[in-house]
Amino acid sequence: MDKIGNNKELRSFFHEFFGEDETKRILLFWDGLEKRHTIRVNTLKISRDEVVKRLTKKGFKLKSLDFYEDAFLVKEAPYEIGKTLEHYLGYFYVQSTSSMLPPLVLKPQPHEKVLDLAAAPGSKTTQMAQMMNNTGFILANDVDYDRIKALSNNVDRLGALNVMITMTEGHRIAFMYPETFDRVLIDAPCSALGTMYKSDEIRKWWSYEKIKRLRRVQKGLILAGFRALKKGGEMVYSTCTFVPEENEKVVDFLLKREKNADLLDIEFEWYEGFQNGLVEYRDDRFDDRLRKTLRVMPSEIFHEGFYIARIKKV
Ligand SMILES: C[S@@+](CC[C@H](N)C(=O)[O-])C[C@H]1O[C@@H](n2cnc3c(N)ncnc32)[C@H](O)[C@@H]1O
Incomplete structure (x- = not known):
């Protein structure tokens, strides 16, 4: 059985989104x-x-x-x-190579104040602490107690001394820390299709109904992150899934809702499997600026699918 298994909705997503040949290529690639x-x-x-x-x-x-x-x-x-x-x-x-990309796009600088809104288990928090050379301040938040334990262990193990951990619903952070952070990372909870190669679980629960619920959380988080960002600050929204409803559609929602949100080019060398974000999908037509966002398709170097948007508060 391949990674999609008997999940009909998931199979139809793959076939509609990627077509036969690309679906086959991705599944075969992941098998190895x-x-x-x-x-x-x-x-x-x-x-x-x-x-x-x-x-x-x-x-x-x-x-x-x-x-x-x-x-x-x-x-x-x-x-x-x-x-x-x-x-x-x-x-x-x-850490997977694709998961290293969002901090590399966000580029947190030494001495800055950084918010990692959905941080556990801390792959990107600890990477950012390293990029900031343990200076400044990272507020690493998550909502899940068990995952926070892993985050806390990783922060300790890696000697990331500039990290403070909080456990709260991400959307509350906006009220607690309005316009506070130089950079914000929202590595959102998502349907994780880009990581299916290492999990047989995803195909058991993946459905459009679940995507709808995830999108509600994602919209709450992207708004909260944006509100906690200082004027002139930068934010990265990332997921490890291919689904446009969790990616472009969420970023499009932010652009429509917050007039001072803009998208920046992703300043990163272009690798095999990198694609521009979509400006339309099914019945949706997105803001043209969505083209500046990055889709990472599974390839030799970046074997997990990812999505990354670089956002500025002007
Ligand atoms: C993709 S994972 C984050 C991975 C992490 N950034 C890393 O690199 O190790 C998404 C996280 O979002 C958290 N989450 C889900 N809903 C949340 C919410 N409402 N507020 C804050 N975090 C939330 C989950 O517990 C999960 O740990």
């Missing part, structure tokens, strides 16, 4: 991916060379990836890389 890991070296604690040296000594083969100097593909592993002492010591974080 189950055991592929990538890591991000945590330069807050150690240098890249030292991590490579230590892991190579233990029999791991790492390949550096040119899109981000701290990213490495684990080409060979004598055992699970997450069970090494180096992992426990927080010298690296196992």
